[in-house]
Amino acid sequence: MTSAPARLPLLDAYRAGHLSEFFARTPADLPAFLQAQRVLDRPALAAALRAYHLDVGLPDGTAKKADPAAKMLAAQLEKLSHPEARVVVAGQQAGLLGGPAYSVHKAADAILLARQLSTEERPVLPVFWIASQDHDADEVASTHLLDFSEREFEPRLDLPRGVPVGRIAWRAEWSAQLLELIGEFDAPEAHKAAVRSRLDFAFKGRTYADVFARLMYTLLGEHGLIVLDPLHPALARLMAPALAAEIERPLEGPQRIEAAAEQLEAQGYAAQLRRPPGSTNLFVEEESGQRTLLRVSQQGGKAFEGYTKAELLSLLDSDPSRITPAAGLRPIIQDYLLPTAAFVVGPGELAYAAELRGVYGLHGLEQPVLWPRLSVTWLEPNVARLLERFGVTAAQFQRDPEGTLGKALASQQQAAALSQERINHLEGEFSALMNELSALDPTLKSSVERSKNRTMSRLERHRQQAYSALARAEDDKSGQLTRLKKHLLPAGHLQEREMNFLTYLLKHGDTPLKLLLSLEAGAQVDVVIP
Known part of the structure; x- marks a missing residue:
C-alpha cells in the first residue's frame, strides 16, 4: 500500500500512483486493463x-439518405456488439x-x-x-x-x-x-x-x-x-439486478464509503461523500414524481422508511427506472451496465471515486481507469491579444485577476515601489539589521525576526492592494479588466465551468x-x- 503526503493534491497523487488503497489503477494502467476480460x-x-x-x-x-451522424451511430452500435468491445x-x-x-x-x-x-x-x-x-x-x-x-x-x-x-x-x-x-x-x-x-x-x-x-x-x-x-426503460431493465442487490444489503455500500472517507481524512484529504447511519445509496421516485433518498427504518415492520424490501423489489420489477442510484452508487451502476475501460472525470468526480473502490467490490466489479478530463480555456482573438499585451497567461489571470493585471501594469510602468527587487532589498536590510542587533544583544534576535516578518507581511499585503488599485484604475480607463473577467471568469467562475x-x-x-x-x-x- 502506498500513501501520498497530504500536501500533494489528490489529482497529482492519483496520477503518481500514490493512492493505491483508494484507486485500483491509474491512467498508465489503461493498456493493460483493456486486455482484461469483461x-x-x-x-x-x-x-x-x-x-x-x-x-x-x-x-x-x-x-438511404441518412446523414453522417446517423450512419456513424448505426456503425458504433454494431461495434458495441463485438465480444471484446x-x-x-x-x-x-x-x-x-x-x-x-x-x-x-x-x-x-x-x-x-x-x-x-x-x-x-x-x-x-x-x-x-x-x-x-x-x-x-x-x-x-x-x-x-x-x-x-x-x-x-x-x-x-x-x-x-x-x-x-x-x-x-x-x-x-x-x-x-x-x-x-x-x-x-x-x-x-x-x-x-x-x-x-x-x-x-x-x-x-x-x-x-x-x-x-x-x-x-x-x-x-x-x-x-x-x-x-x-x-430509458430498456436500459433501466439491464441495470435492475445491480439495484436489486443493493436493496438486499442496503447498508454495506455506505459503510464501505464511510470507512474510505475516514482513511482519506487520516491522510489529510477532505472526504466528498459521507453516509450518515441509516442512509442508503438508493433513491426512489415517489408516485408524486419527487425523488427521495431511501433510509433504513429504525423501527416498525418495514425494512426501509416507507417501504418493505418486497415492495421495493416489486417496484424495481414493474418500473426499474423509479429506483435510481445516489452518488455513492451511480458510477458502479454505470460500469455494471457498460464494459467500461476508462471513465472521464473532473476533480470532483475523482474525489468521489476515491471512496468507491469497496462498493465496486460488493458488486463483483473492478473500478475502471479514471481518466482526468480534457480541460480547455478558449481564447478569442481579442482576449489572446490582451493577454499577450500584458504578458500574462489565462491561468494566471484566473487565479488572481486584479493582482495579475496590476503586477503586469506595474512592470510596464516601471513602478519601482512595487518591484520584487525593492522588496528583496528591504528584506536584505532587515536581515542585516537583525544580525547587527543580535550581535549586540542575542536575546533580541527572536523579537526582531518577528518584527521583520510582520513588517514584510504587511508590505506584501499593501503591495497586493496597490496592484489591485492599478488594475481598477486601468479598468476605469479601458475596461480591460472587466472584459477579461467576462471571458475568462464569467460570473466569477472558471470559463469552462460557466460559459x-x-x-x-x-x-x-x-x-x-x-x-x-x-x-x-x-x-x-x-x-x-x-
Missing part, C-alpha cells in the same frame, strides 16, 4: 441503446443548451481517448451518460453566453424542484425563449443560422434530457459519440469544434480561436 451481454446492451435512440427520435442510419464513458447533467463548456469537452475527450485505444480486434466506443436521474433543478436550469458586443446572456427556465430532469417535459415556450435569445445575439448571421438549425433539431425532444441528448448528437454524433439516458460552448459556435462557426477534436486526449490547454 463478461457482459453486449448485444443486449446494443439493442437497448438502439431502442433508446429510436425513442428519443435519433435516426437509426438505415435510411469496451467503452470510454463521460457524463454530466443535462444542462440548458448543453450546459457549461466542459460538458462538451468531456464528451470530446471520450471520443479522443476511444479513437486512441480502438482497434479492429477490440473496438472502443465513446459513451456520454446523461444524468437524467438527477433532480437538482438549479444545476441545469440556466446557462451563460457572451456575444460580440460583450453582452452577457443568462437564460433561466422555471423547472419543477425535486423531479428527475429526465421526467420534465420540454415546453414550446422554452424553445421560443431560447430562439429569441439567438436572434438578439451579436454574431455572424451564418453562424447563428447553423446553431439555430441544431437547436431546432434538439427542441423536438420530448423531455429536458431528450433535448440535451439531441443537441449532443448534433454536435458530436458524427464523430462517434453514443448518448445514453439511464431512465456555454454555443457561445463559441455562434461567434466563430464550427472552428472551435474542429479545434477541440484535434486535441490530445486529456490535454490541459489554452486554445486560441483564429
